[in-house]
Amino acid sequence: MPPVVPDRAKIVGPPADRWLRPTARREMTEPIILKLERFGPLSDRDKSAMLAAVRRTREVAGDSDIVSDGDRPIHSCLLTRGFAARYKVLPNGKRQITAIHVAGDFVDLHSFLLKRMDHGVVALTACTVDEVPHAALERITEALPQLTRILWLSTLVDGAIHREWIVCLGRRSAHAHCAHLLCELLLRLEVVGLAEHGRFVFPITQEELADALGISAVHVNRTLQDLRAEGLITWIGDTVTVLDRVRLAQVAQFDATYLNLQA
Amino acid sequence: MPPVVPDRAKIVGPPADRWLRPTARREMTEPIILKLERFGPLSDRDKSAMLAAVRRTREVAGDSDIVSDGDRPIHSCLLTRGFAARYKVLPNGKRQITAIHVAGDFVDLHSFLLKRMDHGVVALTACTVDEVPHAALERITEALPQLTRILWLSTLVDGAIHREWIVCLGRRSAHAHCAHLLCELLLRLEVVGLAEHGRFVFPITQEELADALGISAVHVNRTLQDLRAEGLITWIGDTVTVLDRVRLAQVAQFDATYLNLQA
DNA sequence: CGTCAGATTGAGCAGCTTCAACGTATGTGG
DNA sequence: CCACATACGTTGAAGCTGCTCAATCTGACG
Numbered sequence: 001m002p003p004v005v006p007d008r009a010k011i012v013g014p015p016a017d018r019w020l021r022p023t024a025r026r027e028m029t030e031p032i033i034l035k036l037e038r039f040g041p042l043s044d045r046d047k048s049a050m051l052a053a054v055r056r057t058r059e060v061a062g063d064s065d066i067v068s069d070g071d072r073p074i075h076s077c078l079l080t081r082g083f084a085a086r087y088k089v090l091p092n093g094k095r096q097i098t099a100i101h102v103a104g105d106f107v108d109l110h111s112f113l114l115k116r117m118d119h120g121v122v123a124l125t126a127c128t129v130d131e132v133p134h135a136a137l138e139r140i141t142e143a144l145p146q147l148t149r150i151l152w153l154s155t156l157v158d159g160a161i162h163r164e165w166i167v168c169l170g171r172r173s174a175h176a177h178c179a180h181l182l183c184e185l186l187l188r189l190e191v192v193g194l195a196e197h198g199r200f201v202f203p204i205t206q207e208e209l210a211d212a213l214g215i216s217a218v219h220v221n222r223t224l225q226d227l228r229a230e231g232l233i234t235w236i237g238d239t240v241t242v243l244d245r246v247r248l249a250q251v252a253q254f255d256a257t258y259l260n261l262q263a
Numbered sequence: 264m265p266p267v268v269p270d271r272a273k274i275v276g277p278p279a280d281r282w283l284r285p286t287a288r289r290e291m292t293e294p295i296i297l298k299l300e301r302f303g304p305l306s307d308r309d310k311s312a313m314l315a316a317v318r319r320t321r322e323v324a325g326d327s328d329i330v331s332d333g334d335r336p337i338h339s340c341l342l343t344r345g346f347a348a349r350y351k352v353l354p355n356g357k358r359q360i361t362a363i364h365v366a367g368d369f370v371d372l373h374s375f376l377l378k379r380m381d382h383g384v385v386a387l388t389a390c391t392v393d394e395v396p397h398a399a400l401e402r403i404t405e406a407l408p409q410l411t412r413i414l415w416l417s418t419l420v421d422g423a424i425h426r427e428w429i430v431c432l433g434r435r436s437a438h439a440h441c442a443h444l445l446c447e448l449l450l451r452l453e454v455v456g457l458a459e460h461g462r463f464v465f466p467i468t469q470e471e472l473a474d475a476l477g478i479s480a481v482h483v484n485r486t487l488q489d490l491r492a493e494g495l496i497t498w499i500g501d502t503v504t505v506l507d508r509v510r511l512a513q514v515a516q517f518d519a520t521y522l523n524l525q526a
Numbered sequence: 527c528g529t530c531a532g533a534t535t536g537a538g539c540a541g542c543t544t545c546a547a548c549g550t551a552t553g554t555g556g
Numbered sequence: 557c558c559a560c561a562t563a564c565g566t567t568g569a570a571g572c573t574g575c576t577c578a579a580t581c582t583g584a585c586g
Contacts, residue, residue: 163362221533540575
């Protein structure tokens with residue numbers, strides 16, 4: 001099941017007049033538009049402006065940084081293919097992943113205003129990213145209040161996801177936490193058309209999953225075995241299948257409100 | 264050491280023309296202005312608009328909700344006195360605090376765009392809050408792009424703090440985590456003039472601290488004893504004193520970058 | 527076929543939880 | 557002014573969750 005994201009790797013720069021051109025129908029199925037329209041209505045002008053803001057498209061190899069800790073980027077990165085993660089590394093070498101990103105997510109929209117990255121963003125798999133210059137975002141904030149509010153909202157949803165992760169780390173068992181992450185990913189991937197019938201491709205190692213869940217890789221292994229033994233999921237190769245969505249959500253105490261998927 | 268926040272409890276509504284009046288010097292020392300100006304330059308018009316956006320001021324008793332989970336507020340709350348916390352309660356009754364707020368913080372600016380609260384905000388102490396109607400925020404986003412960006416930025420800093428909390432919960436020991444929280448609070452309180460010489464008033468119970476740190480109250484007690492025994496802090500009554508700021512930061516592996524306090 | 531990354535398993539141990547008791551300060555009604 | 561209640565902090569003991577270390581297994585690939 002290959003991702004349905006159109007391959008834009010070869011689009012190195014948009015035509016100069018793209019800012020004002022009427023938006024083609026094809027472009028309205030971009031993951032970012034699918035996602036932003038879940039958050040609120042966008043005019044054609046808003047959508048065109050969003051898509052036109054892309055300066056260039058970049059391919060990033062798996063396991064390499066899309067943005068590094070300490071960078072002062074001049075553009076923000078919109079992930080259009082693959083999985084990425086925000087992470088911090090402590091002086092003692094321990095790593096914690098603070099967010100997982102899927103196609104349609106801005107992985108560092110906050111760098112537009114925060115200026116200096118206080119964490120890295122790594123490509124968990126090979127990724128395609130659209131670069132949106134901060135100057136273009138600045139123009140959007142000057143001229144398009146509605147699009148500005150929706151972009152702001154998308155960073156607020158990132159914050160809401162962070163809060164849920166805090167609850168998972170502080171007050172849920174590893175078992176429930178792991179189930180919770182899978183529930184969240186399933187839903188987020190469905191929004192952008194990358195999951196169907198409870199099944200999605202998720203090429204992540206147990207080591208990486210451990211850094212996301214704040215536990216050891218050994219314990220991830222045992223936790224996944226439990227979830228499989230309970231008949232809640234299968235995880236074969238890169239493909240996760242949620243066998244019993246209702247029970248998985250119960251185990252996770254999952255409540256999707258925080259994802260703000262319905263207006 | 265009483266808080267230095269001016270008492271605005273009796274200001275029930277601002278004069279009708281406040282939106283356009285030149286801003287008085289006194290108002291420029293409001294915690295919210297002190298905080299926002301740390302994030303970027305604001306014109307007098309921006310500052311006046313921010314202060315004028317306050318509809319009314321409300322006193323909230325300790326231990327009661329400022330905003331409740333599930334609410335659809337029509338205004339956002341600016342904390343001007345006291346301590347507040349965002350929290351979620353799980354079906355099994357466990358509670359996790361996801362953020363601690365001090366004077367100058369917007370405790371639910373995100374409700375402007377997120378509409379439905381996915382968590383509660385509780386007053387940890389008696390609090391004073393300024394209510395800013397969402398309609399006023401909407402007007403700001405239509406007319407004042409710079410102030411809009413700074414407000415957006417303030418929610419991004421909330422997100423950055425969330426990420427650091429995720430790292431604390433996932434990869435730091437209770438000992439380091441507790442030290443980290445104290446380092447963070449000291450710095451944030453200094454910004455708004457509520458901490459000096461490493462000392463600040465922090466009227467919180469060990470039970471509440473446990474819900475913030477994601478551990479049990481018993482373990483909080485032991486952890487604080489350790490920090491005291493190491494000569495890093497004292498905590499007498501409501502007053503925390505950081506005795507050795509450098510060593511506390513080392514124990515916490517504290518790096519203030521994420522608070523974005525210098526531009 | 528050897529190599530390597532990643533998954534799996536076992537055993538011992540550390541950090542933190544839970545339960546329960548007790549201490550201490552503050553407030554309240556009689 | 558005392559008896560009692562209440563809230564919060566402190567202490568001890570036992571147990572569970574998840575960690576660490578180390579070995580083994582598996583599949584992909586050159």
